[in-house]
Structure formats: structure tokens, C-alpha cells
Amino acid sequence: MKTKFSKILLSSILILSLLAFVGCTRVEEETEANLREDSTNKNQVVNLYTDRHYDTDEQLLNQFSEETGIEVNVIKGKSDELIERLTREGEDTQADLLITADAGRLHRAKESGLLLSTSSEVLFNNVPENLRDKDNEWFGLTIRGRVIVYSKDRVHPSELSTYEDLTNPKWGGKILVRSSSNIYNQSLLASFIAINGEKKAKEWAEGVVDNMARDPQGNDRAQATAVVAGEGDIAIMNTYYIGKMLNSSNPEEVNVAKKVGIFFPDQDGAGTHINVSGIGLTKYAKNKENAIKLMEFLSSEKAQKQFAEANYEFPVNPKIEPSDLLKSWGEFKPQNINLSKLGEFNSISVKIFNEVGWK
Numbered sequence: 111m112k113t114k115f116s117k118i119l120l121s122s123i124l125i126l127s128l129l130a131f132v133g134c135t136r137v138e139e140e141t142e143a144n145l146r147e148d149s150t151n152k153n154q155v156v157n158l159y160t161d162r163h164y165d166t167d168e169q170l171l172n173q174f175s176e177e178t179g180i181e182v183n184v185i186k187g188k189s190d191e192l193i194e195r196l197t198r199e200g201e202d203t204q205a206d207l208l209i210t211a212d213a214g215r216l217h218r219a220k221e222s223g224l225l226l227s228t229s230s231e232v233l234f235n236n237v238p239e240n241l242r243d244k245d246n247e248w249f250g251l252t253i254r255g256r257v258i259v260y261s262k263d264r265v266h267p268s269e270l271s272t273y274e275d276l277t278n279p280k281w282g283g284k285i286l287v288r289s290s291s292n293i294y295n296q297s298l299l300a301s302f303i304a305i306n307g308e309k310k311a312k313e314w315a316e317g318v319v320d321n322m323a324r325d326p327q328g329n330d331r332a333q334a335t336a337v338v339a340g341e342g343d344i345a346i347m348n349t350y351y352i353g354k355m356l357n358s359s360n361p362e363e364v365n366v367a368k369k370v371g372i373f374f375p376d377q378d379g380a381g382t383h384i385n386v387s388g389i390g391l392t393k394y395a396k397n398k399e400n401a402i403k404l405m406e407f408l409s410s411e412k413a414q415k416q417f418a419e420a421n422y423e424f425p426v427n428p429k430i431e432p433s434d435l436l437k438s439w440g441e442f443k444p445q446n447i448n449l450s451k452l453g454e455f456n457s458i459s460v461k462i463f464n465e466v467g468w469k
């Protein structure tokens with residue numbers, strides 16, 4: 111009985127070893143086949159997850175493919191969903207690159223271990239240091255300001271000055287702004303924490319809550335609409351939404367955009383709050399070289415103007431001028447802090463918003 115069992119055991123081990131050996135060989139063969147495929151198809155593909163959905167982007171990516179022979183596969187989605195998807199996919203992800211809006215969000219992707227540091231002289235030359243991650247895990251591609259938008263009928267720009275002035279009782283019941291759950295407001299407050307410290311930032315948030323025309327609701331565009339509807343006189347919102355509304359196919363949006371003015375706050379102080387849309391190489395990128403080439407291309411002089419204009423934003427590459435529409439809003443002095451700080455102070459900013467009751 112014992113012997114029979116041993117014989118069965120021995121043959122089982124032999125069969126298993128044989129299977130394991132065959133298995134190994136097959137895996138090796140597959141790997142080799144993949145490598146061969148890679149070397150024949152070398153530099154052929156790059157896979158991009160992006161929250162942008164513009165025809166201009168498609169044209170630019172086609173241009174990149176024509177110049178380099180690298181095919182670009184695009185998966186579009188909402189920013190937070192793309193980050194969730196990357197997290198879920200882990201090592202198995204097909205994504206080589208992530209494009210998303212807001213340094214706070216890019217920092218979140220970095221903190222979740224989704225991005226990889228990129229060392230590229232081209233990127234270092236094209237993207238100013240304050241507009242990229244300090245560990246080079248993401249690079250800004252376009253700039254937006256978070257500004258004061260005012261009713262041209264009821265407010266004269268001479269009445270406006272700083273972000274801090276928004277806490278002045280003269281604006282009681284007149285300020286419109288979206289919820290604090292939105293990353294744009296979190297990054298705005300994070301910039302004040304970076305510049306003025308936590309205490310002053312909290313006083314600012316408290317003062318704005320006191321002056322709100324209504325409980326926060328709707329997106330940035332909805333604030334401009336509410337200004338024109340007379341619910342309040344001024345709104346805090348991102349510059350590019352005015353560009354989008356002016357060029358909207360909806361005549362009501364065009365009308366709203368024409369009735370509001372854009373004011374860049376803090377021009378005698380720390381400057382207007384800016385943020386970026388940016389790009390990062392994913393941690394598990396399978397086509398790193400191609401991905402870096404695409405990052406470099408998008409930061410280049412020839413791509414920057416088109417890429418920024420598609421969303422009515424300012425180029426990060428200082429050699430490129432903004433569009434005529436953006437120039438018509440006037441030049442402005444931006445905050446001069448490293449945008450990594452917006453991510454670093456994000457959790458304190460969320461804590462402050464909760465404490466002061468900014469819904």
C-alpha cells in the first residue's frame with residue numbers, strides 16, 4: 111500500500127515537473143515572441159488616457175503619428191474616473207500616459223503611486239519649473255486662472271482688487287461659487303495656505319462663506335449664469351469657461367458670457383491663482399520611450415498653441431503667445447508657487463472647508 115502510494119506520488123511529481131517544465135518553456139516562448147514582436151513593431155504605439163475631447167487634440171495626435179510613425183490610442187473619460195481606472199488596473203494597465211486637469215488631481219495620481227518620474231531635457235526646457243511636479247512625475251501643459259467674474263451692469267472693475275477683499279462685508283450676499291468638494295476650490299485654497307499660511311486661509315474661507323449669495327451649487331458656468339440672472343454680482347471661476355461660453359452653440363451661454371467681465375485678482379500682491387492641465391507617464395507604462403516622445407511633442411512650440419487654444423487656456427511654454435481672445439482679457443501676474451504645493455496642501459484645504467461650513 112505504502113509502495114503503491116509512493117509510486118503514485120513519484121509519478122505525480124514527475125508529471126507535475128514535466129508540466130511545469132513545459133509551462134515554463136511556453137511562457138519563455140511567449141515572452142520571446144512578444145519581444146520579437148516588440149522589436150519588429152518597435153516604437154509603434156502609445157496609449158493615452160485623457161479627460162480632453164477636442165478635435166484639435168485628434169489633429170495634433172495625428173500629426174505626431176505622421177512625424178514619428180507612433181500610433182496613439184486614446185481612451186477618453188472623466189478625470190477622477192480615469193484615475194480610479196488606473197488604480198484598479200494596476201500593473202495590467204495599457205495606459206502609458208495620463209492627461210488630466212488640476213495639479214491637485216495630478217498630485218493625487220502621484221500619491222496613489224500611479225505615475226513615474228520622467229527626466230527629459232526637452233520637457234525641462236518647455237515647461238517652467240513651477241508648473242511641473244518637483245519629482246517630475248507630471249508636467250503642466252496648459253494654464254488656467256481662477257478669477258473673479260463680475261456683472262458688467264452692476265459692478266465696476268475698480269471695485270475689485272484682491273481675493274482677500276471678497277471677505278469684505280460690502281460683498282455680503284453677492285458672491286457665487288461652486289461647492290468645496292470640487293478640486294478647483296480646493297486648489298485655490300491650497301494656494302492661499304502656501305502663500306499666507308493656514309490661519310489666514312481659513313479666515314478667507316470663512317469670510318467668503320459669510321458673503322455667499324446662496325449655498326454652493328452647480329459648476330463654474332452655472333455661477334456666471336447666476337450672476338447674469340441677478341442672483342449675485344460676482345463669481346469665482348476658471349478663465350476658460352468664459353472662452354467656452356463665448357464660443358458655445360447655445361445662444362444663452364454666449365449671452366451670459368458677453369454680460370460678464372473677467373478680473374484678475376491680486377495684481378499688486380501674490381498674483382492670480384493659476385492651475386494646469388498636465389500629463390504624466392504611468393508607473394506601469396509599457397511604451398515608455400514613445401510616451402516621453404508624445405509628452406515632449408505636446409510641450410513643443412508647434413503643439414502648444416493649438417493644444418492650449420482648444421480649451422481656451424494659456425500655453426505653459428513661455429515661447430508661445432496666448433490666443434487673441436485670451437490676450438483681449440489683458441496680461442496678468444500669476445501666483446508664483448510650485449504647483450506641487452496645491453496637492454501637498456489639499457487635505458488641509460478640505461479640512462478648512464469643512465470647518466467653515468463651505469458646502
Ligand code: FE
Pocket residue numbers: 211348
Ligand atoms: Fe473644468
